Amino acid sequence: MIFWFSGTGNSFYTAKSIAQQNDLKLISISAAVNSGADIYEYALEDGEIIGFVFPVYAWAPPKMVLDFISKLKLKNYSSNYTFCVPTCGRNVGNTVKVMEKCLNKININLSAGFSIIMPNNYIVIGNVDSKDKESQKLAQAEKTLKNISQIISERKTGMFNVIKGPFPRLFTVVNPLFNKYAVKTESFYATDKCNGCGICEKVCTSKSIKVDKRPKWGKECTQCLACINFCPTKATQFGKGTEKKGRYTNPNVRISELSE
Template sequence: MILYFSGTGNSAYVAERIGRVTGEPVVDLFEKIRDRDFTPIHADDHWVVVAPTYAWRIPRILQEWLKETDLSGSRKLYFVMTCGGSAGNAGKYLQRLCASKKMAYCGCFPIVMPENYIAMFTTPDREEALAVIDRAEAAIDQAAALIAAGGTFPPRPVTVTDRLNSGIVNDLFYPMCVHAKKFYVKDSCISCGKCAQVCPLRNIRLERGRPVWGGDCTHCMACICRCPSAAIEYGKHSVGLPRYICPK
C-alpha cells in the first residue's frame, strides 16, 4: 500500500506513478492527518510512504501520524522523498521511526522534483517545472521497480553537511521559521475559502470572507500556491514568484 502526504502535488504525482507501476492502492493521508484520524490500517505486502522533504526530513505532522497509527500486516516500510535538491540524512531518522514501530526499514529514495517552497526559494514556471519532472521520471520508475521486486533501496552516501542539515538545522528550522506570521492576503482575494480547505492543520479560518492564519502551521505552502487568484503572499519573498502546483 502506498501512503502519501502532499501540499502542492509533487509527492501525489510520485505516489500515483509508483502505484501505476506496482499496481498497489494509493492513499492520500490529507484527511487522516487533518482529522487526527489514527485508525489502524492494514497491508499484506509492504508499505510505501511518499512524502515531501521539510528541512531534510519528513514533515513532522506526517511523522506524528506514522508514530500514532498502527500499520498492521506487513512489517516492511519504504520511504520515497520528494525534494528540491537533497533529502540529507533523513534516512537516519526514518530508521529510528521504523525501529520504534518494530518495522523493517527498507530505505529512503530521494526524488528531485520542482522547488515548491515559495517562502524561501524561487519557484519555477510551468516549462521549467515540466523539465525537472521529465528528468525525475527515470528515478521514480527505478524506485517503483525496486519496490515491486521486494528489494531494499540502495544506501546513499551521507556527508557532514547532510548530518548537520537533518540534525541541528532541522531542530532550529521549525521554531525559527515554521510559522504563519508572514502570510497575508491582498485585495484580489475572492473569498472562495480554498486556502482553509487545503490546510492540513485547520490553521486557516475566514473572517468577513478573508483568511486569517492561526498559530499552527507546517509550511506545506498549499494555501499560497493553491489560491486561485494568487491573492496570498508570504512577506516580500513570494511577490512576483510563480505559484507552484505540480503540472502533471
C-alpha cells in the same frame, strides 16, 4: 499501501504513480491526522507492501509525518517490504535516516529508500524554478519514478538511492530549528486580490484556514505553502518576500485529489 503527505502535489504525484504501477492503496497522512484519532490503525494483507511518500522540509520529513508514524499501528505486520520516497528540490540530507529511526521505534524496518528531485515550491526562501528547469525536472522525475517502481515491484532490499547532498548530518540538524521558528502562521495574509474562492481552505494540510470573504489562519501549520502556491490570484502571501515570486503546483495533480 502508501501513506502520503503533500503540499503542492509533487509527493502525491509520486505516490500515485508508484501506487498505480504496483496496485497499492493510497492513504492521506494529513487526512488521518486531521481526523483527531488517537491511533492510526490499518490492517495489512499478507505480504502487502508499505510505503511512505513525503516532501523534505529543512532536510527531514515534515513533523506531521513523524507524528503520524509515532501513532501508527499496522495489524498483521510481519517484516513487510517497506520503502520511503522523499521528494526534494535538490537534496535530502539525512532525511531517510531520520525516517528509518522513526519507523524502528514502532518496530518497522525500512527495506529501501529513494529520493526524487522535483520542481521547487518553497518560495519563502528562494524562488520557483524557471519553466525550462521545471520541465527538465519533471521529465527526469518520470524516468526516476519508473526505476523506483520497478525496484519496489521486485521488492529489492537494501536499495537506498538517495541524493543526500553535502554535509547531510549538518543540514538535517537545522530541522528542529525550522519546526520551532519557521512553522508558524502569523506571517500569512491575503491581499486585496483575494476573491474568497476558498481554495486555500481546501488545500491546507493542517485544516487551519477558514475563509469568510478572506482567509484566516489558525495556529496549526506544516509550512507546506499549498495556500500560497494554489491561490489563483496570487493573493496569499507570507511576509514581505513572496509577492513578487513565482508559484508552482504539480501540473499532473488536481486540487480535488489533495483535498479529498
